[in-house]
Amino acid sequence: MAVPNIVLCLIPAILALIGIRKLRERTWGYCKNNVKLSNKVAIVTGANSGIGYEIVKELAARDAQVVLACRNLKSAKAAITEIEKQLNRTVKLIAMELDLASLKSIEQFAINVQKICPEINLLINNAGVAYPKNQMHKTQDGIEMHFGVNHLGHFYLTNLLLETLKKSRPSRVVIVSSFLHEKGKIDLENLEGNIQGVNLYANSKLANVYFCRELSKRVENNGLNVYAVCPGWVYTSLFRHSVRWYHYILVAPIAFFFMRSPKQGAQTPIYCATDPSLTNESGLLYRNCSPYVSKIKFDDDIALKLWNESERLVSEKTK
Numbered sequence: 001m002a003v004p005n006i007v008l009c010l011i012p013a014i015l016a017l018i019g020i021r022k023l024r025e026r027t028w029g030y031c032k033n034n035v036k037l038s039n040k041v042a043i044v045t046g047a048n049s050g051i052g053y054e055i056v057k058e059l060a061a062r063d064a065q066v067v068l069a070c071r072n073l074k075s076a077k078a079a080i081t082e083i084e085k086q087l088n089r090t091v092k093l094i095a096m097e098l099d100l101a102s103l104k105s106i107e108q109f110a111i112n113v114q115k116i117c118p119e120i121n122l123l124i125n126n127a128g129v130a131y132p133k134n135q136m137h138k139t140q141d142g143i144e145m146h147f148g149v150n151h152l153g154h155f156y157l158t159n160l161l162l163e164t165l166k167k168s169r170p171s172r173v174v175i176v177s178s179f180l181h182e183k184g185k186i187d188l189e190n191l192e193g194n195i196q197g198v199n200l201y202a203n204s205k206l207a208n209v210y211f212c213r214e215l216s217k218r219v220e221n222n223g224l225n226v227y228a229v230c231p232g233w234v235y236t237s238l239f240r241h242s243v244r245w246y247h248y249i250l251v252a253p254i255a256f257f258f259m260r261s262p263k264q265g266a267q268t269p270i271y272c273a274t275d276p277s278l279t280n281e282s283g284l285l286y287r288n289c290s291p292y293v294s295k296i297k298f299d300d301d302i303a304l305k306l307w308n309e310s311e312r313l314v315s316e317k318t319k
C-alpha cells in the first residue's frame, strides 16, 4: 500500500519545525553548575506553580532547605508532595503562608519564617500577578494590585528579612522581573498608575529592576548580592485572567517557537541563585543565563525616589 504523499511531506516538515525549536532552546541558557546547597536556606515566593515550583524543585534537588511562601497553604503542600514524589527522596521543604497582597500577612510571615530559620541565604522574589489592562484590582491595603504584589509586597518582605540575609552571608536576593519591564514607566507622581489602559504589569516589572539596583547599592559589601531576571516567555498560568480559549489557537504557532517550559523559565533564576561566577556581581539584570542590557536607560534618581516612596507607602499603610 502506498503512503499518501501528504504524509511523506509532513514528516520532514514536522522534523524541521522540531529542529528549529531545539535550536531556539539552545539560545535560552541552561544553569550548568552543580553547586550543592546543603546547609543553605532559601525562600521562594509564589512557589506552588509555574517558574517558582521549578525553582524549588531544583533547589531541593541541590539539598537546600526551602520555604515555599504561598498565599494558599494547600497548594504549597500539594507542590511539596509532588516534588517529593518526583525527586524520590527526603527533601527539606516547608510550606508557609504569605499573601503579598496584604502588608499584615507579610509581617506575620517575616516573623514566622525567622523563628524557624535563623539564617536565610536565598530569597527568590518570584510571585507575580497579571490582569487585563482594563481591570483594576486592589490589595487588602488598597494599593493597585500589580504594584502592590509584584513590587511593594516584595519590597516590604525583603526589607523585613534584610538583617537576617546580611548576617547569613554569602546570601543572594533574586528578583524575577520580565522583559516587559522595557514597556514600563515609573511615574513618581502616580506610582500605582491608577489609570485604565496603562500597562500596570510592565510598570511593576520595571519597579522590580529599579528595586534590584537600589537594593544592591544599599547592601554593598555586606556579602549580599542582588540580581534581577527576565525568565523569558514561559508557559504558566500567569496570564490566566487574560487568556480566552481562542488565544491558545492563535498563539500556538508562535508559542511553539518562543515559549519556554516552566523548567526552562526557571534556569536564569537558578543560575543567579547559585552560579559561582556571579559572586562579585550585584544589581544587574540577567536573561538566558547571561547579563542582559535593557533598552531602558536606568536613572539612579528614579531608583532612589521609588525606594523612598515605597518606604513611605508601607509606613503609611502599616501605621
Ligand SMILES: NC(=O)c1ccc[n+]([C@@H]2O[C@H](COP(=O)([O-])OP(=O)(O)OC[C@H]3O[C@@H](n4cnc5c(N)ncnc54)[C@H](OP(=O)(O)O)[C@@H]3O)[C@@H](O)[C@H]2O)c1
Binding pocket: 045, 046, 047, 048, 049, 050, 051, 052, 069, 070, 071, 072, 075, 098, 099, 100, 101, 102, 125, 126, 127, 128, 129, 149, 176, 177, 178, 179, 230, 231, 232, 233, 234, 235, 236, 237, 238, 239
Ligand atoms: N510566564 C511568563 O511568561 C513570565 C514572563 C516574564 C516574567 N514572569 C514572572 O515570573 C514570575 C512567576 O510567574 P509564573 O509565570 O510562574 O506564573 P504563575 O504560575 O501564575 O505563578 C505566580 C505565582 O505567584 C503567586 N501569587 C500571586 N499573587 C500572590 C499573592 N498575593 N501572594 C502570594 N503569592 C501570590 C501565585 O499563587 P497562586 O497560585 O495562589 O495564584 C503563583 O504561585 C512572576 O513574577 C512573573 O511576573 C513570567
Ligand SMILES: *[C@@H]1O[C@H](CO)[C@@H](O)[C@H](O)[C@H]1NC(C)=O
Binding pocket: 088
Ligand atoms: C525511590 O527510591 C527508593 C529508595 O532509594 C528505591 O528503592 C525506589 O526504586 C525508587 N523509586 C523510583 C520510582 O525511582
Ligand SMILES: *[C@@H]1O[C@H](CO)[C@@H](O)[C@H](O)[C@H]1NC(C)=O
Binding pocket: 276, 277, 278, 279, 280
Ligand atoms: C571575586 O573577587 C575576589 C576578590 O577580589 C577574587 O579573589 C575572586 O576570584 C572573584 N571571584 C570571581 C568569580 O570573579
Ligand SMILES: *[C@@H]1O[C@H](CO)[C@@H](O)[C@H](O)[C@H]1NC(C)=O
Binding pocket: 304, 305, 308
Ligand atoms: C530619600 O529619603 C532619604 C532619607 O529619608 C532623604 O535623605 C532623601 O533626601 C530622599 N531622597 C529623595 C530623592 O527623595
